[in-house]
Structures are given as C-alpha cells and as structure tokens.
Amino acid sequence: MGERRQRQRRVRGVEIKGAAEIEIMRQAARIVATVLKEIGERVEPGMTTADLDAYAEERIRAMGATPSFKGYHGFPASICACLNHEVVHGIPRRRQVVRAGDLLKVDTGAYYQGFHGDSCITIAVGAISPAAQRLMAAAEAALYAGIAQVKPGNTLLDLAGAIEDCVQGYGYSIVEDYTGHGVGRNLHEPPSVFNFRTRQLPNVTLQAGMTLAIEPIVNAGSKHTRTLKDRWTVVTVDKALSAQFEHTVLVTESGHEILSDRTLV
Structure with a gap:
C-alpha cells in the first residue's frame, strides 16, 4: 500500500486517478446518486430530517459502503439536511419537521472500497413559492454551467466564471465562504x-483523471453567512432562502463525466 501511494500521479497536488480507481469512484458516486434519488422521491411533509438521515445511512450500508459524513471531524450524521435559509452542514434532528413549501437541501457521501462519492440536491417539498422555484432553478443551472466548462486544458477560473455569470444573471449571490473540492481517497x-x-485560490489547469465535487451555493439575498451554536449549521445572515446542487465530476480525455448522475440509477 505504501509503495502504491508513492506512485500516485499528482499535478499541483491534485491526484490523477487511473482506470481502476475511476471505476471504484463510479460505484461510490452511483451509491450516492441512488440514495439522493430515493430521498427525493420519498420526502413528504411531516417527516423529520432525522428520519431522512436514518434512511440514508441504512441504504448506504446496504449497498456495501459507509457514510462519508458520519464522524467526519465529529459530524454526527450521514447527511447534511438544510431547510430554507439554512445554507450547509445542517445536522438532522428528530424535532426538525419537513413542511409543505420548504426548500430542503440534502447532501451526502459514500465511502466505497477506498474512495468517496459526494453529491447534494435541493428538494421542493410539496408546492413551493415561485421565488423558491426560481432560486432552485438558478442553483441547478449554475452547477451545470460550471460542469460544461470541465475539460482538459480549461482552468478552475473558467468553471468559476461560468457559475458566477449564471448566478449574477439571475440576480442572486454566491456563497464564497464554502467551495467545492477535489474528491477521491x-x-x-x-x-x-x-x-x-x-x-x-490556485487556478489549476484541468487534466483527465481529476475528480471534482462541484457545488455552487446560491442565496436569494446576501452572500454572507453565520454558523449556529451547534458549530455546524450555517445560515444566511438575512434569513433569505438558499439553494445548492452538487455533483462528483470526472475530467475525461474529451470533456467530463458526471459520476453522481441520478438519471442513470
């Protein structure tokens, strides 16, 4: 194992995955995609975010993986669950009831055979307001605008600029305190x-074999956030709505592959 790690190829600190490693990451991301798709289909008013967390953990383990988030730097759950003005890292709670009209963000990860998959969706619970629908659409559009820039030779600034332009076009703000990241081992x-x-931040040039978690977080109001007393849950300072979408994306020789694509599960 030690010798294998020494032979890993890295570019500016970013690991380049080989074919066998990429195939494992496909499986890890597919597990995440499956869980998020199932949660999106089963959420209904009256459920609690703790209910959703228990379901996610059970399903991740049933598919032969372990929850990436549980125990990570002390995080107590298998999903991050954020309602409405909650931005990121929300701790699921037994008393946190999901209600019709809510925007629910669910973020989760799966660790499978040494590699992680990571993805997030925003779910409209029942009928939501036109304003919430528009914000949700903007966050998803921003994600895919960024993904469209993922190909060898492009840079992280190409990706970031596409996301920023998309969000500004909608008249919303991007949360700058939290970014996407590389994902793998x-x-x-x-x-x-x-x-x-x-x-x-380093403007890395993309190369085939890089795997990225791309995750724009879009606020209807101010870009600024604050962390609650639980030291995890982040909220908008003005209590405006927030939405987020995330995919694990592979840079391929000719472009990209969305490893956490929910349409494929």
Missing part, C-alpha cells in the same frame, strides 16, 4: 473548486 482533497472569480 479523501472526502475533501485538492483543489478548492471555487464558484466565483478570484486570484486568492
């Missing part, structure tokens, strides 16, 4: 996959 690994133009 570790849940979070280089590079930081930013969603806005910046010179403060």
